[in-house]
Amino acid sequence: MLGIIRQKAFGQSLQRIRPVASSWGGYSSTSKQMMVREALNSALDEEMSADPKVLLMGEEVGEYQGAYKISKGLLEKYGPERVLDTPITEAGFTGIGVGAAFYGLKPIVEFMTFNFSMQAIDHIINSAAKTSYMSAGQISVPIVFRGPNGAAAGVGAQHSQCYASWYASCPGLKVLAPYSSEDARGLLKAAIRDPDPVVFLENELLYGESFPVSAEVLDSSFCLPIGKAKIEREGKDVTITAFSKMVGYALKAAEILAKDGISAEIINLRSIRPLDRPAINASVRKTNRLVTVEEGFPQHGVGAEICASIIEDSFGYLDAPVERITGADVPMPYAANLERMALPQVDDIVRAARRACYRSVPMAAAQSY
Amino acid sequence: MAIWFTRSRTITYYLKRKMGFMGILNQDSCSNSYFESISSSSSSSSSSRIPDVKNSSISRYSSAFTFLVHRFKSTKTSGQLDQFYSSDDENSQALDFPGGKVAYISEMRFISESNDKRIPCYRLLDDNGELIEDSDIDQISKEVAVKMYSEMVTLQMMDTIFYEAQRQGRISFYVTSVGEEATNIASAAALAADDVVLPQYREPGVLLWRGFTLEEFANQCFGNKADYGKGRQMPIHYGSKKLNYFTVSSPIATQLPQAVGAAYSLKMDKKDACVVTYIGDGGTSEGDFHAALNFAAVMEAPVIFICRNNGWAISTHITEQFRSDGIAVKGQAYGIQSIRVDGNDALAVYRTIRAAREIAISEQRPILVEALTYRVGHHSTSDDSTKYRPADEIEYWKMARNPVNRFRKWVERNGWWSEKEESELRSSIRKQLLQAIQVAEKTEKPALGNLFSDVYDLPPSNLREQEKQLRETINRHPQDYPSDVPM
Numbered sequence: 038m039l040g041i042i043r044q045k046a047f048g049q050s051l052q053r054i055r056p057v058a059s060s061w062g063g064y065s066s067t068s069k070q071m072m073v074r075e076a077l078n079s080a081l082d083e084e085m086s087a088d089p090k091v092l093l094m095g096e097e098v099g100e101y102q103g104a105y106k107i108s109k110g111l112l113e114k115y116g117p118e119r120v121l122d123t124p125i126t127e128a129g130f131t132g133i134g135v136g137a138a139f140y141g142l143k144p145i146v147e148f149m150t151f152n153f154s155m156q157a158i159d160h161i162i163n164s165a166a167k168t169s170y171m172s173a174g175q176i177s178v179p180i181v182f183r184g185p186n187g188a189a190a191g192v193g194a195q196h197s198q199c200y201a202s203w204y205a206s207c208p209g210l211k212v213l214a215p216y217s218s219e220d221a222r223g224l225l226k227a228a229i230r231d232p233d234p235v236v237f238l239e240n241e242l243l244y245g246e247s248f249p250v251s252a253e254v255l256d257s258s259f260c261l262p263i264g265k266a267k268i269e270r271e272g273k274d275v276t277i278t279a280f281s282k283m284v285g286y287a288l289k290a291a292e293i294l295a296k297d298g299i300s301a302e303i304i305n306l307r308s309i310r311p312l313d314r315p316a317i318n319a320s321v322r323k324t325n326r327l328v329t330v331e332e333g334f335p336q337h338g339v340g341a342e343i344c345a346s347i348i349e350d351s352f353g354y355l356d357a358p359v360e361r362i363t364g365a366d367v368p369m370p371y372a373a374n375l376e377r378m379a380l381p382q383v384d385d386i387v388r389a390a391r392r393a394c395y396r397s398v399p400m401a402a403a404q405s406y
Numbered sequence: 407m408a409i410w411f412t413r414s415r416t417i418t419y420y421l422k423r424k425m426g427f428m429g430i431l432n433q434d435s436c437s438n439s440y441f442e443s444i445s446s447s448s449s450s451s452s453s454s455r456i457p458d459v460k461n462s463s464i465s466r467y468s469s470a471f472t473f474l475v476h477r478f479k480s481t482k483t484s485g486q487l488d489q490f491y492s493s494d495d496e497n498s499q500a501l502d503f504p505g506g507k508v509a510y511i512s513e514m515r516f517i518s519e520s521n522d523k524r525i526p527c528y529r530l531l532d533d534n535g536e537l538i539e540d541s542d543i544d545q546i547s548k549e550v551a552v553k554m555y556s557e558m559v560t561l562q563m564m565d566t567i568f569y570e571a572q573r574q575g576r577i578s579f580y581v582t583s584v585g586e587e588a589t590n591i592a593s594a595a596a597l598a599a600d601d602v603v604l605p606q607y608r609e610p611g612v613l614l615w616r617g618f619t620l621e622e623f624a625n626q627c628f629g630n631k632a633d634y635g636k637g638r639q640m641p642i643h644y645g646s647k648k649l650n651y652f653t654v655s656s657p658i659a660t661q662l663p664q665a666v667g668a669a670y671s672l673k674m675d676k677k678d679a680c681v682v683t684y685i686g687d688g689g690t691s692e693g694d695f696h697a698a699l700n701f702a703a704v705m706e707a708p709v710i711f712i713c714r715n716n717g718w719a720i721s722t723h724i725t726e727q728f729r730s731d732g733i734a735v736k737g738q739a740y741g742i743q744s745i746r747v748d749g750n751d752a753l754a755v756y757r758t759i760r761a762a763r764e765i766a767i768s769e770q771r772p773i774l775v776e777a778l779t780y781r782v783g784h785h786s787t788s789d790d791s792t793k794y795r796p797a798d799e800i801e802y803w804k805m806a807r808n809p810v811n812r813f814r815k816w817v818e819r820n821g822w823w824s825e826k827e828e829s830e831l832r833s834s835i836r837k838q839l840l841q842a843i844q845v846a847e848k849t850e851k852p853a854l855g856n857l858f859s860d861v862y863d864l865p866p867s868n869l870r871e872q873e874k875q876l877r878e879t880i881n882r883h884p885q886d887y888p889s890d891v892p893m
Contacts, residue, residue: 134667142671
């Protein structure tokens with residue numbers, strides 16, 4: 038598709054309403070390093086300390102300090118009334134959390150992974166998401182459902198599914214997916230304070246990763262707005278959207294592309310529902326090319342929604358078809374080599390970006406795909 | 407509270423052996439002590455709570471078992487049995503298992519799938535509305551009794567007239583509670599205004615008791631602009647924040663774990679109130695029932711689970727729903743005190759819920775109440791129950807076992823009600839109902855903005871945009887849109 042006359046002035050004004058981009062490319066010597074795990078733990082701690090109505094419930098969150106140690110130290114600090122080790126019934130404790138929220142508490146329900154949330158999904162959708170609407174605002178549900186989402190490493194099909202698009206399709210829910218420690222802190226705090234039900238999708242492999250955090254991020258009042266994406270890296274040739282672990286991959290891909298003279302703009306979605314459509318559209322209107330990246334299954338995925346959004350709002354700005362990079366359309370295999378092939382890798386993102394820029398390798402070398 | 411003791415056929419066999427009490431593992435009483443020793447916090451005697459119940463409901467055993475019965479009848483078992491265990495020289499034959507000592511036996515014995523006798527049903531009025539035992543029951547006042555009776559009549563009439571309205575096509579759907587008026591009203595009467603109610607969908611009587619008006623019921627059914635639900639839900643999905651009655655939700659049994667969560671909040675607030683949640687016999691098959699009861703016991707939540715066992719879950723008879731002795735027997739499996747009551751005896755239901763509430767709040771524990779009743783009406787207006795059950799069964803329960811008539815006889819016998827008052831009440835209610843329906847039918851539907859509000863606390867940008875676009879389109883092409891949707 039050939040370029041359309043750019044409405045530069047319009048594009049400029051769109052850029053002004055974009056969130057201020059800040060790049061983490063350089064590590065300032067004054068900023069501290071913080072693991073995502075720590076970031077989540079500190080956010081939970083601070084919010085529980087600030088509001089006595091906040092409580093945490095889930096399997097192994099108390100005595101065991103959390104299946105992934107996210108709730109370390111909380112039982113000791115807040116006692117068994119506010120950090121509840123639940124019996125093994127997702128449907129049960131999710132329903133209980135929702136009931137507690139109906140009555141005025143602010144529960145945080147932890148799923149050991151979101152795969153197990155399927156056993157509780159009726160309560161998440163029918164009891165939490167729809168209740169404010171169906172009770173005409175009489176009942177509000179200030180609950181947070183959190184836990185690791187998506188693929189880990191070598192855990193097989195029933196432990197690896199990404200639920201971002203499932204939950205994001207449901208009105209009444211907010212769905213967040215942090216990447217860095219700053220995201221983890223700011224978004225979890227926002228989620229706990231939010232009066233609506235929030236699904237908070239973490240990533241097991243990110244728990245152990247460290248990111249620089251500024252003093253502002255470390256402050257206990259720090260909070261990120263829900264519904265706003267972040268431009269992790271500015272660029273002008275192609276827009277790459279990603280969330281959670283894939284943001285890291287996209288950033289690596291951007292480095293590789295830079296060497297080829299392709300300047301990629303990386304958008305960290307942060308919020309899957311509501312999706313920051315204005316930010317994505319503004320970026321595409323600048324670069325004219327889009328690649329979406331996600332770990333989940335391709336059909337009806339987050340990329341499909343973003344693509345439709347661009348077609349609706351910025352069709353004339355596209356210079357190339359939108360490409361989605363997603364996980365393979367198969368239940369996650371266990372064997373390490375197969376697992377690697379079932380998930381997007383940095384190379385896949387690089388190749389897609391090149392295709393979008395009409396700079397892909399000649400067909401003969403396509404066998405390397 | 408009815409405590410049931412298993413009578414094992416071969417108990418005398420065990421009695422003869424030296425192992426003596428060890429052989430009575432299968433006694434419910436023994437398992438009672440097992441539970442008591444687990445929950446060391448709850449060791450209060452349960453025997454003196456309701457004197458009349460203890461004596462009347464526990465049946466007399468044959469002499470062969472008397473000394474056993476003597477030991478366990480009072481259910482002050484934890485102390486007594488500990489004595490037995492510690493003084494018994496068979497100590498080495500007991501297993502020190504998490505939760506308490508478990509005695510060994512060398513005879514393999516399966517616990518029977520059912521007790522010899524079914525759990526008995528607590529009742530105070532016989533089928534003719536006569537008090538069975540004129541004992542020390544605290545009489546309810548004339549005021550309360552008359553109010554209870556009037557509300558039962560109102561509920562009965564509301565059901566009849568709204569059902570007719572659906573048949574006439576004036577409302578789209580309705581669910582009656584015919585046959586369950588006593589369970590509805592009497593349980594509501596026993597509660598306080600602060601008690602939080604999470605209903606299933608066949609308990610509008612609780613709302614009625616608390617003051618929901620016939621107009622408010624009608625508005626919800628017609629989904630008009632006066633409906634507190636803003637026209638969002640099907641008929642009968644009532645809800646009232648000020649009356650502490652959570653909006654009816656269609657998925658079955660989801661209200662049970664929610665009730666436990668709400669009860670936990672009440673417990674944290676240390677409120678002098680409990681949560682009451684209702685479920686039908688069919689709903690107890692749901693996974694949520696299991697999770698809720700289990701959790702309620704573990705969390706020591708002040709919640710009363712009231713199961714309306716009305717015999718039918720749409721077309722599924724209870725024999726196809728479960729093979730246990732109803733629902734009351736399941737309570738013990740979770741460590742929950744339970745009772746079976748005659749759901750068509752308003753007095754018995756009233757007293758039972760009063761007592762249950764007392765226990766739940768003062769001891770901070772859950773209670774399970776099974777109310778035996780019958781679903782006289784169809785499951786809903788989408789059902790014709792004559793297709794799966796005999797018409798004379800329905801007729802029998804409608805006429806001979808009618809809870810409203812039964813209570814009326816008792817109230818009249820006390821000199822608190824008369825034929826004159828009866829006909830006055832009925833004609834007044836009828837007038838009010840017809841009026842309410844007429845007015846509700848003519849009232850405007852909710853305004854357009856209600857399509858988009860309350861999805862979230864604050865309206866998101868996409869919905870604000872959609873609403874704006876919709877309004878613009880309607881303004882441009884009004885003839886293409888229905889005229890009865892106020893803008």
